[in-house]
Amino acid sequence: MIIGVPKEIKNNESRVALTESGVFELVKNDHEVLIEKGAGLGSGIDDEEYVEAGATIVNDVNELWKKAEMILKVKEPLDEEMKRARSGQVIFTYFHFASSEKLTQAMLNSGATCIAYETVERADGSLPLLIPMSEVAGRMTIQEGARYLEKPAKGRGVLLGGVPGVPPGKVLILGAGVVGVQAAKMASGLGAQVTILDVNMDRLRYVNDILPDHVVTNYSNEYTIRKLIKDHDLIIGAVLIHGAKAPKLITRDMLKEMRPGTVIVDVAVDQGGCVETSRPTTHENPTYLIDDVLHYGVANMPGAVPFTSTLALTNVTTPYILKIANQGWKEACMQNDDLRKGLNIIDGKVVYEGVARAFDLEHTPVEEFLGQA
Numbered sequence: 001m002i003i004g005v006p007k008e009i010k011n012n013e014s015r016v017a018l019t020e021s022g023v024f025e026l027v028k029n030d031h032e033v034l035i036e037k038g039a040g041l042g043s044g045i046d047d048e049e050y051v052e053a054g055a056t057i058v059n060d061v062n063e064l065w066k067k068a069e070m071i072l073k074v075k076e077p078l079d080e081e082m083k084r085a086r087s088g089q090v091i092f093t094y095f096h097f098a099s100s101e102k103l104t105q106a107m108l109n110s111g112a113t114c115i116a117y118e119t120v121e122r123a124d125g126s127l128p129l130l131i132p133m134s135e136v137a138g139r140m141t142i143q144e145g146a147r148y149l150e151k152p153a154k155g156r157g158v159l160l161g162g163v164p165g166v167p168p169g170k171v172l173i174l175g176a177g178v179v180g181v182q183a184a185k186m187a188s189g190l191g192a193q194v195t196i197l198d199v200n201m202d203r204l205r206y207v208n209d210i211l212p213d214h215v216v217t218n219y220s221n222e223y224t225i226r227k228l229i230k231d232h233d234l235i236i237g238a239v240l241i242h243g244a245k246a247p248k249l250i251t252r253d254m255l256k257e258m259r260p261g262t263v264i265v266d267v268a269v270d271q272g273g274c275v276e277t278s279r280p281t282t283h284e285n286p287t288y289l290i291d292d293v294l295h296y297g298v299a300n301m302p303g304a305v306p307f308t309s310t311l312a313l314t315n316v317t318t319p320y321i322l323k324i325a326n327q328g329w330k331e332a333c334m335q336n337d338d339l340r341k342g343l344n345i346i347d348g349k350v351v352y353e354g355v356a357r358a359f360d361l362e363h364t365p366v367e368e369f370l371g372q373a
Contacts, residue, residue, distance in 0.1 A: 001325045002032045004068025006061050007039040010075045012283035014042025014306035015313065017072035017093065020053040022318045027054030031325050034058045034068055043310035070324060074313065075300055076103055087111030087347070090329045092321065094118055094133075096270045097344055098245045098358040099280075107345050113329055119242060119352060120320065120342035127242070128338065129320070131178050132312035134267075136302040138182025138238065141265045142171070142190065144296055145234040148263045148287060154294050156261030158233045161191035168192045172228050174220065174249050174274060175238035176203035179267050181211075183236045188215050195228060225249060230257050237266035237274040244354035245272040252276050252290075260292035270299040334370050343369075 003026060005018045016039050018026075023033045033055040037047060047057045058064045065071065065084035073093035077085060085091060085107065095116040097104045107114050117129035127134075142160070149155035149169065162168030171187040173180045176198035187194045188211060197220035198204050204217040218224055229235060229250065235258075239246050246268035255277065266278040273279070277290045281297040283304055288295050302309035320339055323332040333340045344352040349364040356363035 001328075002034065002067055002069045003072060003321070003325060004034045004058075004064045004070070005036065005039055005072050006064055006081070007036045008042075008074050008303075009078055009081070010300055010303070013075055013300050013303040015074040015303055015310045016040045016043045016045065016306075017074050017314070017317070018321070019043075019310065019314045019318075020045055020049045020055075022314055022321065023050055023053040023055045025318060025322060026325060029322065029326055032056070034064050036061050036064055040310075043306045045310075070321075070329075072317075072321060074310075075303075076100070077106070082106035082110070085110035085112045089113070090115065090324065092117070092317075092324065094270075095344060097352070097355040099270055099272045101359050104345070104350070104355060104359060104361070108348050108350070111348050112345070113343070113347070114345040115324070115329065115333075115339065115342040116344045116352070117317065117342070119344060119354075120338050121242065122338055128316050129313075129342075130240075132316055133302050133309065134178035134240075135182050136305065136309050136312060137267050138179035139186050140301045140304070141179070141183045141236045141238070141267060142186035142192075142234075144286075144298075144301070145171070145236065145263050145265045146190070148265075148294055148296055149233060149261070151261075153287070154261065154289060155263050156233055156259065158261075160187065160234070169233040170231060171195070171234045171236065172232040173197065173236045173238055174225070175236075175240065175268075176200065176207050176217070177238060177240055179240070180236070180238035181207060183238060184211055184215050187234075188212050192234075195232070197224065197228075220249070222249075226254060226257065229254055229262075231259070233259075233262060235262065235264045237264065237268050237278070239268050239274040240271065242354065245358050246274040248274060248276045250275040250277075255291040255293045258291075258293050261294065263294045263296065265296045267301070269297040273297065330370060333366075340366065340370065 070090040151157035160169040173196040351366040
């Protein structure tokens with residue numbers, strides 16, 4: 001198979017979809033790997049390292065897309081990339097279709113087979129290709145939130161850890177999944193007062209077992225959220241519904257209950273956001289104010305730490321990439337239930353129910369393409 005790795009073009013996105021070790025494994029299995037010139041520089045991988053591993057460096061990105069039978073990316077295709085996708089081509093990346101009807105329609109029109117990192121799912125319900133980036137994003141929420149709580153950044157001017165004689169800042173985390181737990185670890189490590197909410201009691205018990213006593217758990221409902229937002233300095237949106245839009249847990253009217261300079265970091269923004277006033281932002285312009293509440297909505301947070309993020313991501317994607325390359329997407333998805341659940345769009349049809357439901361589109365059972373596996 002011919003595998004193409006273009007350079008990421010999303011604002012300040014420096015990750016790359018394949019490391020030189022991944023190239024080596026693919027070439028060892030008799031596949032051809034095309035890397036766009038400079039694709040790995042942001043992650044500390046130069047073209048020479050790719051060449052040594054067996055890749056071919058391509059100057060023209062249009063040529064790369066035309067030749068490649070499978071395209072590997074980190075972030076969803078942007079406008080110019082949507083036009084390059086073609087029928088019969090496999091695209092393997094983070095799509096987050098439920099947050100963009102435009103992207104969904106473009107990929108339907110392209111006829112490509114779209115396998116989404118974020119919906120590849122194990123039998124236990126875990127998301128192996130989302131977990132490492134959720135770990136990075138979860139830890140970054142506190143790093144970024146602490147920064148934007150500073151007064152020059154229009155925050156409340158609160159030091160999360162406090163100092164002797166002054167109480168620490170208060171962090172409210174909506175969701176006790178991977179992002180929420182990692183955020184709680186970082187916040188508690190700084191000495192902040194942390195409250196984490198969820199509707200899953202098993203997750204709350206897990207948090208109680210592994211985190212310090214100053215991390216308080218609470219069952220999530222609207223009444224509790226409305227009560228807690230009044231005196232918390234940093235609010236983390238860490239809710240995930242597999243392959244579907246996030247629920248709106250904080251509505252516009254709730255902002256008036258918050259203190260001026262409160263900071264919201266909504267990690268769910270790439271799935272529509274769990275805060276009604278959230279919208280995607282970029283590393284270049286990461287924040288905006290509504291009702292004196294500072295919103296941070298960068299949809300590719302791990303892109304700010306590409307050296308760490310690229311290694312963490314490719315550690316988990318490379319085995320799946322090899323399966324697709326060695327067996328072809330159809331056979332690989334028939335034999336591997338994890339990958340099967342990653343299928344979102346095939347040949348102009350939506351095969352992932354959450355995406356179809358998000359935009360009221362027809363859902364075609366994946367069995368129509370794979371047969372009973």
